[in-house]
Amino acid sequence: MNKLYMFSLFWSLCVTSVSAQVNLLPIFSDNMVLQQQTQAPIWGESKPNKEIEIITSWDQKRYTIQADVRGKWKTKVTTPAAGGPYDITISDGKKVKLSNVMIGEVWVCSGQSNMEMQVEGWGKVMNYQQEKEEANNYPNIRFLLVEKETSPIPDDRLKATERGWQVCSSKSVADFSAAGYFFGRDLHKYQNVPIGLIDTSWGGTYIETWTSKEALATMPGMKKKLDVLNELPITKEDRERKFHSDVEDWKKNVEKIDKGFVNSKAVWAAADLEDNTWKTMEVPGLMQDQGLKGFNGIVWFRKTIDIPAKWVGKELTLNVGVIDDNDFTYFNGVQVGHTEGWMAPRSYKIPKELVKKGKAVIAVRVMDTGGTGGINGSPESISLHRSQLDVIPLAGDWKYQISLNIKDIPQMPVNTANEPNVPSFLFNAMLNPLIPYAIKGAIWYQGEANTGQAYQYRELMPLMIKDWRDRWGYDFPFYMVQLASFTAQQTVPVDATWAELREAQTRTLHLANTGMAVTIDIGDAFDIHPKNKQEVGRRLALVVRAQAYGEKIPYSGPMYDTYQIEGNKIRIYFKHTDGGLKTQNNETLKGFTISGVDHKFHWADAVIDGNSIIVSSPEVAFPIAVRYAWADNPICNLYNGVNLPASPFRTDDWQGITYGNK
Incomplete structure (x- = not known):
């Protein structure tokens, strides 16, 4: 399959009309909202040097531009006061007609999971069923939901659910940002104009990934992280291959300093190892609750069993419960399984040629990277099977020995093929393609991922805002949600990372044309995703109505x-x-x-x-x-x-x- 065909196939997924030569990103589709009373950019692709004609139905004005030698073209259309529906016709000889286009107010909704949290979906806000039904009453609110993508370089492509804008309905609102929707709904009610909401968010993400490499490069502390970007392959497939290669190198380097290895051989897994001096631990169970409080790193576990004669030469199944975080599992010194991932069930096949009568040793090398760790699960999930009824239980006392502290282990490589938390990755893939689409402003709910670096957030937050504004070319309004309360309530005066992050958010208000909704009273001690997103949206809308639209109302x-x-x-x-x-x-x-x-x-x-x-x-x-x-x-x-x-x-x-x- 040649590159030209792959390129054409990609654009066929993004265009409004597959029969047309004009190619448009999903941001230009039926049901779209254009920012009112502005010069709204429209862009796309056609054949090189092809003449493009655009006709806007609200004023019947014709715009003629010529594609460049790569086939790319861009122009601006004059938009009227809020209203609609209208049509936009774009033609290079074959027409693309965009229907049900509204003119109104366009807002970008971005951040991590509390912005991503859906009305229904995985979030299920308060009264979500009623909210879904009532969404049918607001057809002049429109949604564009950007699909999750990463990129090491700025991308001009865009993927969106349903290939474009959706009319607000019980169906479309279900998987859309709840905070964004309730914010937009209040604006629609009080401003009485169509509202376009662009949801570009990803749970668990740091602010650095939403900021461009060029902006981050102005911070001296970012140099080391940014230098890594220069070594990354462009394609996802090549980044995946690089990750696996890096992991293999990393494993070898760890083995060199792991006491359980000698000359790359897992000596602590050997059946004839003398382990009488090893300590004993109950399995399943957390290491930190059994003498290893506060420890993270590599611990080897060993269990000696007797193989009955009737099992000799038979393939067996070894179940090792669920392990936090990673394991390498051995049977009589031979590795039979390896799994990366917190609390994933482990089940490995023991080849029949390894199964001999008498003493056998099962060894599990556990790497705990943080928090609690060890071999967990139910006692029944830790066992050796010949068949469903022929079982040797393995729960109980295991020997264990520490081999390496986490502070002595080199940092494990990150799979940048799918990991969003790499500086600039989401800016490149999920924000850059939106620029320079005309917007009124942006709302932002993020910070939970950066609480451990709250002082640095004092610089990162205003830097990101300025970065976005510079690239759009104007100082659009930017409004954020201050972090809600979370975890157990305080009983004594304390220092707190979340308090310092909230302070960093408040300090960002020194930047012109910014505002903040305080939500300290509507958090949840046991849920980092509080359900009352209606009030989050209402408070954001209060700030915007007062500061961006000039309503004379209390807003803070x-x-x-x-x-x-x-x-x-x-x-x-x-x-x-x-x-x-x-x-x-x-x-x-x-x-x-x-x-x-x-x-x-x-x-x-x-x-x-x-x-x-x-x-x-x-x-x-x-x-x-x-x-x-x-x-x-x-x-x-x-x-x-x-x-x-x-x-x-x-x-x-x-x-x-x-x-x-x-």
Whole structure:
């Protein structure tokens, strides 16, 4: 199959009309939304040097352009005030007609899983069934869902579900971003214009992958990560081959320092190894609960059994439960299985020629890369079988020995063929193809993946915004969701990575034309994906309605402004105190801590005094700093009169626990 045919086949999947010569990305399709009252770019491909004619039905204007020597063409069309439906006809001798085109407001919705979380799909927000049915009432909201792709270089191709824009309905909303949809629904209600929402998001992703290589290169700390990109093959297939080659090299390097190997031979798997000095561990069970608290690395396990005479020369099945993370499994010194992957069930065949009467040793080399690890599962899942009824149970005491600590193991290669968390990969594949489609602005829900590097996020967040704006060519509005609460609630004043990430998000508001929706009160201690995405969308829409569209409405909860030390108390002043400061149900204020010169924080008494709050503690005679809602999942209850929560804050600038993390 030649390259020309492959190229043509790809474009046939992306075009609106397979019979036409004009090729369009899915962003130009039936049901699309163009940004109102602007010069909206339209681009595509045809034959080299071919003349292209575009006719817009709202004004019957004709645009004529010529494709370049590669067949690429681009122009801009003048869009009217919001309305529709309209048609756009594009022809190079054969016509492509785009129907049911609306003119309105276009927003990009991006981030990680809390933006990706669908109305139904894997997310299932509150009242999702009712929300699905009511979606049929909003046909002038349109969705473009970008498919997940990665690329080491900027790509101009685009894949989208249903090959283009979809009209809002119970079917199309089911797998679309819930936060994006509820945001767009509120804008549609209050602005009374068609809304186009472009969902380009991927769960679990770092902000670095959504930022261009050129922008990241301006940060000295990124040089080492970016240098790796220069060595990557362009095609996914070549990156897959490189990964497997790198893994084999990595395994050999680890074997050189693993005490269980001598001259590349797994001596700790041998049947005649003397293991009387090895310690004993109950299997199944977590290593960290059985004498290896806090340990990560490589541990060898051994189990000695007796093979009955009737099993000799028979193929056997060895089940080793589920293993966290990776294993190499041996039978009498011969490797019979290897699996990469956290908690995947292990089942391996023992060749009949290895099955001999008498003593046999099963050895499992377990690599635990973080958190808890070991041989887990049910006792029944750890066994040796000749048949379903002929079984030797293996659960119980196993010998074990540590061979290598994780800190001494070289970093394992990353499979860049499908791994999204590589700097610039998602910018290249899922954002760059959208540029320069005319948009009103962008909403962003991300940060959970970067909590361990919260100080660095202070630079990464504004850098990414500027990067996007520079490439679009204008400073469009950009609005973010501050991280919701998560994990167990605090019981003592603590330092917290999530608190530092929220602070980094708040600091981004110094960048012009940005805003933030605070969600500290609608998180879930046990679910990183809280279900109340309706309120997330509503709060985002409040900010946008006020800042981007000029509505005279309250749009933010109390935001820390300044403080003043008054003897043994500190007075905190706020912005956005619309309707006054309050707590829900007139409860006592919670979530405030106070510190003296020893930098030790204590729970504080806090009292509302007009539009300020007075904070004190009998344990702090001379206070110098106050913090509010400073935890991963804080207990806090400060609101303004329009029931919007106060943003977490601190008055100090003392070095945080993520300082210096890259």
